[in-house]
Amino acid sequence: MLDVQKIRKDFPILNRKVNGKQLIYFDNAATSQTPQQVIDVIVDYYSNYNANIHRGVHSLSQEATDAYEQARLKIQKHFNAKNSHEIIFTSGTTHSINLVANGFSSLLKKGDEIIVSALEHHSNIVPWQMLCERTGASLKVIPMNENGELILSEYEALLNKNTKLVFVNHISNALGTINPIEYIIEKAHAVGAAVLVDGAQSCPHLKPDVQALDVDFYVCSAHKICGPTGVGMLYGKEEWLNKLPPYQGGGEMIAEVSFEKTTYAGLPHKFEAGTPNICGGIAFGAALDYMNAIGFENIAEYENELLEYGTAELQKIEGLKIYGTAKEKTSVISFNVGSIHPYDIGTILDKMGIAVRTGHHCAQPIMDFYKIPGTIRASFMFYNTKEEIDAFITALKKAIMMLS
Amino acid sequence: MTIEDVQNEIIDEFAMFEDWEERYQYMIDLGKDLPIIDEKYKTEDNIIKGCQSKVWVHANMEDDKVNFTADSDAIITKGIIAILIRVFSNQHPKDILEANTDFIDKIGLKEHLSPTRANGLVSMIKQLKLYAIAYQTQLN
Numbered sequence: 001m002l003d004v005q006k007i008r009k010d011f012p013i014l015n016r017k018v019n020g021k022q023l024i025y026f027d028n029a030a031t032s033q034t035p036q037q038v039i040d041v042i043v044d045y046y047s048n049y050n051a052n053i054h055r056g057v058h059s060l061s062q063e064a065t066d067a068y069e070q071a072r073l074k075i076q077k078h079f080n081a082k083n084s085h086e087i088i089f090t091s092g093t094t095h096s097i098n099l100v101a102n103g104f105s106s107l108l109k110k111g112d113e114i115i116v117s118a119l120e121h122h123s124n125i126v127p128w129q130m131l132c133e134r135t136g137a138s139l140k141v142i143p144m145n146e147n148g149e150l151i152l153s154e155y156e157a158l159l160n161k162n163t164k165l166v167f168v169n170h171i172s173n174a175l176g177t178i179n180p181i182e183y184i185i186e187k188a189h190a191v192g193a194a195v196l197v198d199g200a201q202s203c204p205h206l207k208p209d210v211q212a213l214d215v216d217f218y219v220c221s222a223h224k225i226c227g228p229t230g231v232g233m234l235y236g237k238e239e240w241l242n243k244l245p246p247y248q249g250g251g252e253m254i255a256e257v258s259f260e261k262t263t264y265a266g267l268p269h270k271f272e273a274g275t276p277n278i279c280g281g282i283a284f285g286a287a288l289d290y291m292n293a294i295g296f297e298n299i300a301e302y303e304n305e306l307l308e309y310g311t312a313e314l315q316k317i318e319g320l321k322i323y324g325t326a327k328e329k330t331s332v333i334s335f336n337v338g339s340i341h342p343y344d345i346g347t348i349l350d351k352m353g354i355a356v357r358t359g360h361h362c363a364q365p366i367m368d369f370y371k372i373p374g375t376i377r378a379s380f381m382f383y384n385t386k387e388e389i390d391a392f393i394t395a396l397k398k399a400i401m402m403l404s
Numbered sequence: 405m406t407i408e409d410v411q412n413e414i415i416d417e418f419a420m421f422e423d424w425e426e427r428y429q430y431m432i433d434l435g436k437d438l439p440i441i442d443e444k445y446k447t448e449d450n451i452i453k454g455c456q457s458k459v460w461v462h463a464n465m466e467d468d469k470v471n472f473t474a475d476s477d478a479i480i481t482k483g484i485i486a487i488l489i490r491v492f493s494n495q496h497p498k499d500i501l502e503a504n505t506d507f508i509d510k511i512g513l514k515e516h517l518s519p520t521r522a523n524g525l526v527s528m529i530k531q532l533k534l535y536a537i538a539y540q541t542q543l544n
Contacts, residue, residue, distance in 0.1 A: 019424070341478035343457045344432075348480075351424050359456050373458070373477065402429055403479055 002298040007383050010035040010290075014383065021353030024388045029173055029332050029379035030357055031223045032204055034287075038226060041286040045279040053278055054269075068278050071285030072268070078288045079218065080209040081235050085267035088241070089281050092232035093200040096219035097167075099234055099271060100196055101127035103244030104165060110136030112164045115155070115193075118144040119172040119179070121363055124198050128167060137164070144369065148175040148324035156187055163193040170202035174363040174377070175324025176307075176332030178202070185215055194240060200224055204381065205303060205330045207296040210235050222280065227287030231280030234271070241267050248273040299382045303331040306380040310389045317397065323375055331380040334361070337396075340403050342376045348399035349376075354392055407499055410491050411507035418511035427512055431483030438486040441475040452524060452531045457481045459528060463535040469494050470539050472532060484513070485528055492532050497543065500536035505529055 008014055011033050016023050025033060045067070051060035053068050069084075076084045090096045108114075114128050118141055132139050140163075142155040150168075159166075166188040171178050181197050188195045196217035199208060203220040210218050217240065221232035236244075246253055246264055250273030255263040264270045291299065310333055314320055319338035336342060346358030359374040360367045367374055378392065405413075421427045445462035452459040457478030464471055472489045476482040491507070492500050508514065508525070 341457055341481075343478045344480045348428065351428065374456070402425070402432060 002294060002302045002382060004302070004383065004385055007294065008385075010037060011383055012036060012039075018353040018355070019351050024354045024384075024392055026378040026380060026384065026388075026392060027355045027357050028204070028381040028384075029176075029201060029224075029377065031229065032226050032381055033383065034228065035226055035290050037290050038228070038283050038286045041283050042228065042279055045282055050279070052275055064278055067282045068276075071281045074285040074288050075233055078207065078292065079235055080211050082211060083238055086235055086238055086241065088234040088236065088268045088271045089276050089284075090219075090232050090234050090271075091230055091277065092221040092223070093198060093219050096217075096232055096234035097124060097196070097198065098127050099247045100217050100219075100236070100244070101131045102247050104131060105134050106245055107243065108135040108137045108164055111162055112137040113140055113158075113160070113162045114138070115140045115142060115158050115163060115166045115188075117142040117150050117168045117179070118365055118369065119148070119150065119175065119177060119363070120167070120169060120365070121173050121198070121200070121361075124167055124169060125365070128165075142168070144177075144366075147326050148172065148177045148329075148366075149326045150177075150179055150184075152180070152183065155184065159187060159191045159193070161191060163188065163191050166193050166195045167198070168195070169198040169200070170208065171205070171330050171332075172324065172363070172366075173201045173332075174361040174366045174375070175326070175334055176201075176329040176379075177324055177326040178328040178330060180328075181215070182213060185213060189214065201330070201332075204291075205296075205300060207292075216240050222284035222287055225284075225287050226290055227284045228280045231277045231284050233284070238267065241271070244271075246270050246273070250274040294382065302382050303380055306384055306386065306389065307331040307333070309386050310378065310380065310392075313389060313393050314396075317393070317400070323370055323372075332377060333379075334375040334377045336372060336375055337400055338404075340400065342374045344403050345376050345396070345399050348402060349392075349395055352395040352398070354395050407491055407495055407503045414487060414490065415507055415510045421512075424512070428480065431487070432479050433483070434486040435476075435479040435482030435484075438475070438482050438489075439473065441473045445473065446475060452527050456524075459485060459524070461485070461528070461531055461535070463532075463539070465497070465539045465542070468496055468543060470497055470500060470536060472535070484525055487511075488528055488532060492536075497536040497540040501533060501540060 013033050049060050049063040051064045053065040072084050072087050075087045081087055114137055116125060116128055128139055140158045142150050144150055168179055168184055170181055185195045194216040197215050199218050199220040204224050216237050218235040223229040253265050253270050253273040255265050321336055323334045342358040346356055349356055357377040361377060446460045450460045450462055457476050459476045459481055461472060461474045472493050474485045474489055476485060
C-alpha cells in the first residue's frame with residue numbers, strides 16, 4: 001500500500017496556492033511534478049560537481065561522468081535492456097522519435113509502408129509524414145473504435161511484406177487507452193517490420209520490460225516520470241541502432257576526425273553529439289529511483305482507484321460525457337459537459353486553483369473522430385487524492401452552473 | 405463617445421465587482437448577450453488564429469466609422485470579444501489604431517493578455533487593428 005500523505009510531503013509544489021486557492025494539479029499527463037529527492041540531486045549537481053563529461057581528466061569531470069553513466073545503468077535496469085549502450089540519452093520523446101525517423105530515411109524506399117495508430121500524438125505522426133515525403137514510403141493508419149481502442153483486425157489487414165515500421169503509443173495521451181503492444185509487436189515481427197513504441201504516457205504508470213516485449217525501439221521523457229524537462233531516452237535493440245546512421249554531427253559522437261574522413265563512435269555515443277543535458281540525465285536516474293522505491297505495482301493499484309473513483313463521480317454529473325472508455329486504460333479522464341466549450345470550464349477551474357488540460361491534446365485526429373473541438377482532461381498521479389477529486393467535482397459543478 | 409470614454413465606462417462597471425466570480429459571471433453574461441453574427445460571416449477566413457476556441461470577426465465601415473461583429477464557440481471568449489467590440493465599434497479607423505488597451509489590466513483581465521494564454525486576446529486586438537489599418541488605407 002502506498003502512503004499518499006507521506007508521498008505528498010515530497011512534492012513542495014503541492015503546497016502552493018493558485019489564484020488564492022490550494023493548488024489541485026490534475027495535468028499530470030502533460031508533465032508530472034518533481035519530488036524534493038530529485039530537486040536535491042539537481043541542486044547537488046550544480047553545487048558540487050558540474051563539469052563536462054567524457055573528456056576531462058580532472059576530478060569533477062570524472063564525478064560527473066560517473067554519475068551520468070550511473071544514470072544510464074539505472075535506466076537500463078529499469079527497462080531491463082540487455083546492454084547499457086542500447087540506452088541513448090535524448091532531449092525527450094519527440095527527439096527520440098525524430099532520431100529513429102531520420103535514421104530510417106536511409107533504410108526505406110518507394111513502396112515501403114509505415115503504420116501508425118489513430119491514437120497518436122502529433123509528435124508521433126508528423127515525423128513519419130516527413131519520413132514518407134523523403135523516401136516515397138506511404139503511411140497507413142490503424143483505425144480506432146468508439147471506445148478509443150485500436151481495431152486490431154484492421155491492423156492485421158494493413159500488415160504485409162512491404163511494412164517496414166509500426167509506430168504506436170503504449171498509452172494514448174488524449175484518452176488514456178492502454179494499447180495491446182505485445183500483440184502489435186508480435187504481428188509486426190511476423191512480417192519483418194520493426195516496432196517503435198512511444199512510452200511517454202506509459203512510463204509514469206507502469207514498468208515496461210523491453211526484452212520481454214521484444215520491442216525494437218522504446219522512447220520516453222523524464223518530465224512525465226517525476227524528472228526534469230529536456231531529457232529523455234531512446235531504447236533501441238543493438239542490431240537496430242547499429243543499422244541507423246548518426247542523427248547529428250558534433251563532438252562526443254566521433255572516433256576520429258580528419259577533413260578526408262570521420263569515423264563515428266560506437267554506441268551509445270554515436271547518437272549523443274555535443275554536450276548532453278548532464279544534470280538532467282542524472283536527475284532522470286534519480287526520478288526512476290524515487291518511483292521504484294514507491295513501487296510501480298503500488299502506483300498502478302492506487303492510480304486505478306483514483307481513476308475508478310473519479311470516473312464514477314464524474315458520471316454522476318448530468319450531461320457529462322467521457323471520451324475514451326477502453327477496458328484497459330490509465331488514470332486519464334477526458335470529458336465534455338453538454339455543449340459547454342472545454343476552454344470555458346478550464347478557465348473557471350483555473351480560477352479555483354485547479355489545473356486541468358483543455359483542448360485537442362495534440363491529437364486532432366482523435367477529436368475529429370468524435371467531432372468535438374477538444375476535451376477537458378483530468379489526469380491523476382500517485383500523489384493525487386480522492387479529496388482532491390471531491391474538490392474538483394465541486395468546482396466543476398460551480399463552473400457548469402456559471403456557464404449554463 | 406471616444407474609445408477612452410467607453411474604456412472608462414467599462415472600468416467603472418468592473419470596479420463594482422468584488423471577486424473573480426462576479427467578474428467572470430459578468431463576462432459570461434456579456435458573451436450570452438453578444439448579438440448573433442450573420443452565419444455567412446462565420447467563414448474560415450474570418451477565424452482569428454491563435455485561439456483555443458474559435459473566434460470569428462467581421463468588420464464593415466459606414467460614414468468613416470468601423471463596426472465589428474463577432475462570435476465564438478466559447479462563452480468566456482465571447483464575453484472578452486464583446487468588450488473589445490464595445491470599445492472599438494463605431495470608431496474612426498485612425499482612433500482604433502492609436503488606442504491603447506491598458507484598460508484590460510484595469511478590469512482585472514491582465515492574465516488574458518499573456519501571449520501563452522490560449523484564448524488569444526492579443527490575437528483578437530491585433531485582428532481588430534488590422535481591420536482598422538485596412539479601412540484607414542481606403543480613407544487615405
